[in-house]
Amino acid sequence: RKRDANAQTGGNSGIFPSRKRDANAQTGGNSGIFPSRKRDANAQTGGNSGIFPSKKRDANAQTGGNSGIFPSKKRDANAQTGGNSGIFPSKKRDANAQY
Structure with missing residues (x-):
């Protein structure tokens, strides 16, 4: 497990990656079989x-569609102009119209 305060720029690798306890954002996506949860406040x-x-x-909007087999649910309030892509697209909970 990682107990230092430095950021890890690359994704966590390995079958069971250790949890990240630092406050810096991780710019790349989490990679691995079971990616660790993100606990920072910066947008991805x-x-x-x-x-x-x-x-x-x-709280930031994600302009592109969620990709992956089981995409995560969207909890932001901004509209998504493009359609959700993927095998099981997540449900849309925003109030803006989609033309």
């Missing part, structure tokens, strides 16, 4: 990748 601009992508808990 790219889609979550992996078999079981971690849930997104940030």
Whole structure:
């Protein structure tokens, strides 16, 4: 397990990656069989990748569709102009119209 305060720029690798306890954002997507949960407050601009992508808990909109076998649910209030893509697209809970 990682107990230092430095950021890890690359994704966590390994079958069971250790949990991240630092406060810096991770710019790349979490990789590995069981990706660790993200506990930072910064947005992740790219889609979550992996078999079981971690849930997104940030308030920023995600302009692209969620990708992956089981995409995480979207909890933000901004509209998504494009359609949800993937095998099981997540449910849309926003109030804006989709033309």
